[in-house]
Amino acid sequence: MSAKEPLVRVEHLNVTLGGNPILKDIDFALYPGQIHAITGENGAGKSTLAKVIAGIHQPAFGTIYLGENPVQIRTPKEAIRQGIALIHQEPLIFPDLNVAENVFVGRLPKKASMTDHREAIRRTNEILQQLGVDIQADSEVGNLSIAQQQMVELATAMSEDAKVWIFDETTASLTSKEVSELFKIIRGLQARGCAIAMVTHHLNEVFEIADTVTVLRDGAKIAERKITDLNHDQLVNLMVGRDIAKDHLSRTEDTPIEPFIELKNLTGPGFKNVSLTIGKTEIVGIAGLVGAGRTEVARSLFGITHPTAGSIIKNGETIYVRSPKDAQRQGFALVPEDRQRHGLFPNLSIEYNTSANILGASSTAGWLNAKSMQNKSLAMLEVFKTVFKNIGQPVRQLSGGNQQKTVIGRWLLGNPDFLILDEPTRGVDVGARREVHQALRTQADSGKAILVISSDLAELLTLTDRIYVMNGGTIVGEMATRDATEESVMALAFGGTE
Amino acid sequence: MKIKRELGLIVVLVIFNVLCALKEPNYISPRNIDSILLWMPLLLVAAIGQFPVIVARGIDISVGSILGLSAITTGVLLKTHPNLSLLALFVIGALVGIILGCINGLLIAFGKIPAVVATIGTLTLYRGLTFMVSGGDQIDASTIPDKLTALANSGWTFKEVTVSWLLIIGITFAIIAACATRFAQFYRNVFAYGSNPDAAYLRGISPTMVQMVCYGASGLMGGIAGIMFLSRFGNASPSSAGSGFELVVIASVAIGGVKITGGSGSVLGVFLGCLLLSCINVALTALKFNADWQQLIYGITILIALIIDSASQIRRTRSAA
Numbered sequence: 001m002s003a004k005e006p007l008v009r010v011e012h013l014n015v016t017l018g019g020n021p022i023l024k025d026i027d028f029a030l031y032p033g034q035i036h037a038i039t040g041e042n043g044a045g046k047s048t049l050a051k052v053i054a055g056i057h058q059p060a061f062g063t064i065y066l067g068e069n070p071v072q073i074r075t076p077k078e079a080i081r082q083g084i085a086l087i088h089q090e091p092l093i094f095p096d097l098n099v100a101e102n103v104f105v106g107r108l109p110k111k112a113s114m115t116d117h118r119e120a121i122r123r124t125n126e127i128l129q130q131l132g133v134d135i136q137a138d139s140e141v142g143n144l145s146i147a148q149q150q151m152v153e154l155a156t157a158m159s160e161d162a163k164v165w166i167f168d169e170t171t172a173s174l175t176s177k178e179v180s181e182l183f184k185i186i187r188g189l190q191a192r193g194c195a196i197a198m199v200t201h202h203l204n205e206v207f208e209i210a211d212t213v214t215v216l217r218d219g220a221k222i223a224e225r226k227i228t229d230l231n232h233d234q235l236v237n238l239m240v241g242r243d244i245a246k247d248h249l250s251r252t253e254d255t256p257i258e259p260f261i262e263l264k265n266l267t268g269p270g271f272k273n274v275s276l277t278i279g280k281t282e283i284v285g286i287a288g289l290v291g292a293g294r295t296e297v298a299r300s301l302f303g304i305t306h307p308t309a310g311s312i313i314k315n316g317e318t319i320y321v322r323s324p325k326d327a328q329r330q331g332f333a334l335v336p337e338d339r340q341r342h343g344l345f346p347n348l349s350i351e352y353n354t355s356a357n358i359l360g361a362s363s364t365a366g367w368l369n370a371k372s373m374q375n376k377s378l379a380m381l382e383v384f385k386t387v388f389k390n391i392g393q394p395v396r397q398l399s400g401g402n403q404q405k406t407v408i409g410r411w412l413l414g415n416p417d418f419l420i421l422d423e424p425t426r427g428v429d430v431g432a433r434r435e436v437h438q439a440l441r442t443q444a445d446s447g448k449a450i451l452v453i454s455s456d457l458a459e460l461l462t463l464t465d466r467i468y469v470m471n472g473g474t475i476v477g478e479m480a481t482r483d484a485t486e487e488s489v490m491a492l493a494f495g496g497t498e
Numbered sequence: 499m500k501i502k503r504e505l506g507l508i509v510v511l512v513i514f515n516v517l518c519a520l521k522e523p524n525y526i527s528p529r530n531i532d533s534i535l536l537w538m539p540l541l542l543v544a545a546i547g548q549f550p551v552i553v554a555r556g557i558d559i560s561v562g563s564i565l566g567l568s569a570i571t572t573g574v575l576l577k578t579h580p581n582l583s584l585l586a587l588f589v590i591g592a593l594v595g596i597i598l599g600c601i602n603g604l605l606i607a608f609g610k611i612p613a614v615v616a617t618i619g620t621l622t623l624y625r626g627l628t629f630m631v632s633g634g635d636q637i638d639a640s641t642i643p644d645k646l647t648a649l650a651n652s653g654w655t656f657k658e659v660t661v662s663w664l665l666i667i668g669i670t671f672a673i674i675a676a677c678a679t680r681f682a683q684f685y686r687n688v689f690a691y692g693s694n695p696d697a698a699y700l701r702g703i704s705p706t707m708v709q710m711v712c713y714g715a716s717g718l719m720g721g722i723a724g725i726m727f728l729s730r731f732g733n734a735s736p737s738s739a740g741s742g743f744e745l746v747v748i749a750s751v752a753i754g755g756v757k758i759t760g761g762s763g764s765v766l767g768v769f770l771g772c773l774l775l776s777c778i779n780v781a782l783t784a785l786k787f788n789a790d791w792q793q794l795i796y797g798i799t800i801l802i803a804l805i806i807d808s809a810s811q812i813r814r815t816r817s818a819a
Binding site: 056075076077080092093094095096097101105106107108110114115117156 | 680681682683686687689690692693694696697698699700701702703757761762
């Protein structure tokens with residue numbers, strides 16, 4: 001396993017997406033017979049690195065070598081032809097086609113220039129047997145489980161005779177039994193001399209299967225270590241170890257907090273047995289990895305999905321939130337994660353975007369009171385120090401930070417008692433972020449309860465009073481923010497075994 | 499799962515015809531069967547063109563105008579060249595169709611215009627062109643050669659029922675298309691693309707290629723249907739030839755069980771969908787329904803078919819979850 005030539009190597013790789021640098025000067029190599037884990041926090045650039053090697057993204061600068069030769073991998077098809085397979089987190093399958101057609105999509109075996117389905121099925125069954133999975137080659141893929149669909153992807157790569165296998169968070173949607181089956185297959189590939197990269201943020205998996213680990217942070221390579229040279233804590237330190245100025249925006253009052261919103265063993269789509277409390281004047285954070293079930297809890301609280309068990313209690317009374325409209329009647333507000341898709345009306349004016357939720361409140365007998373609406377909007381924009389030319393300009397012309405201020409301001413205009421924010425400052429620059437944080441703290445001080453979901457630990461440590469940590473759909477820890485450190489939160493979020 | 503739809507359609511066809519026969523004993527007469535068989539071929543040919551378009555998550559609304567422009571262009575050429583051979587007529591119609599279809603393809607594949615909008619635009623544009631080409635004049639019966647109308651009036655006759663040459667042409671196309679859906683790599687790519695466009699792209703299937711060929715083929719079949727229109731009706735007017743036809747075509751594909759969201763369907767289903775609409779059309783006349791009812795009944799049939807699809811889709815997602 002040593003002193004061999006790498007199958008794939010990248011040098012000085014730089015990637016820019018939408019004007020933002022995502023990867024900075026990365027050197028990385030995959031050797032035959034070696035399992036190389038790529039790990040890091042959310043947004044560290046792990047998946048981007050995988051996608052560059054698989055031809056989905058193009059580097060702005062830097063070289064990819066296959067063996068000795070520098071190559072350009074312009075399309076996914078070229079990567080496949082070079083023997084590079086990328087296994088995606090969400091299986092990339094054709095639900096309406098059968099397994100054999102999925103495996104041989106675009107290149108079915110032919111007899112007399114007509115596609116030969118019998119041959120496709122025979123060869124697929126052969127590969128499936130080799131993989132040791134029990135799937136019929138003629139079953140429709142849409143009817144298979146996620147794990148089985150993943151096996152179909154593996155079979156596809158196998159049929160393409162892939163030498164380099166990149167698994168991008170492949171285990172995220174699998175059960176632990178399915179994961180161990182997948183690992184068995186990966187070890188089989190390793191034994192056959194394939195080079196394997198595993199993008200993962202599950203540290204247990206890194207220690208279980210990898211030979212080498214590369215740690216990325218904010219798009220830069222922080223370290224590459226043999227797995228035997230590391231322990232769990234050292235790896236967590238490598239992943240998060242940035243210095244943050246700890247300027248904590250703590251509660252100004254020191255009155256004891258009465259619980260205002262309580263969740264008791266709330267279970268629903270994507271989360272189970274979630275219990276937490278939030279008091280008035282308090283800002284509570286939920287930390288965790290993407291897919292830990294945080295957004296799902298928020299969606300259930302806001303009536304978008306419905307819990308199957310447990311209860312939501314407001315002011316000591318159990319309530320049922322049947323729809324977003326119902327949630328607003330209860331005095332709830334949700335600032336969604338993806339502001340482009342769920343939050344903004346990009347082509348409408350700033351005024352409309354700010355006042356969209358109070359149209360009912362600022363109208364008389366169905367007619368809008370334009371003057372009062374405008375005044376309220378302007379006041380709210382002022383609270384957030386939003387920068388704009390005039391209130392009639394389309395909101396899409398604003399910067400990300402100012403757009404986000406508009407969205408949050410809109411919900412605050414409805415004067416909610418309970419505000420939920422999902423990733424409130426994603427893609428927002430440092431200055432605007434500070435202003436958003438301060439405005440939120442002012443709102444909390446005025447008596448609102450605020451729940452902040454964030455993948456950005458620095459944000460949670462700055463803004464919140466208490467932090468809950470979620471992992472695998474449930475709450476795994478709670479701590480007062482003043483006692484929390486990035487390391488302690490991350491250790492819980494990654495499901496660390498001490 | 500997939501066979502069920504075709505079986506269901508056959509059951510519906512049988513029940514429908516039995517009910518009609520019970521209501522009106524003369525319904526199953528050679529005359530009515532002739533009408534059904536004569537009503538079908540144009541629809542079938544155009545629907546076979548529409549089929550891959552819808553499988554690839556698109557739609558071609560312009561097909562009625564493509565039919566019209568093909569019929570009118572060929573008719574105008576016949577005025578000056580009355581001796582064109584049958585084959586030449588079909589080639590001209592096909593060429594007109596391919597060109598128009600490829601314009602649709604360019605707008606959608608390269609212009610990135612949503613298919614509904616692009617083909618509504620060309621529906622109007624091509625209709626406008628029929629007036630330019632014809633100068634507003636009808637193509638009347640004297641222009642259409644007898645050998646062309648003979649395709650509709652003669653064929654294989656068993657007892658008193660005639661299977662016209664037009665229907666034989668239509669069924670030949672259907673058989674070719676049925677084989678192609680199964681045995682042509684390109685057709686399988688269309689299904690893969692319709693089933694998951696992103697995955698298809700990542701597996702090296704070119705979306706522009708799929709769209710160009712699908713809309714080109716739909717145009718081709720619409721052009722051929724234009725010649726069949728001349729044959730069957732013996733005349734054509736620039737305003738009415740093929741007008742409203744697109745909706746019947748799309749309806750028959752939808753009724754035939756082709757998923758409107760793409761990725762699945764069969765030529766047999768499309769065939770049965772065309773047959774059902776033909777039966778309904780003839781039955782309305784035979785049962786002396788007012789012609790005004792026709793649209794209403796079409797609409798109901800289409801909605802029932804789509805409700806069945808979405809119900810089975812919902813069941814499927816539930817059982818998967």
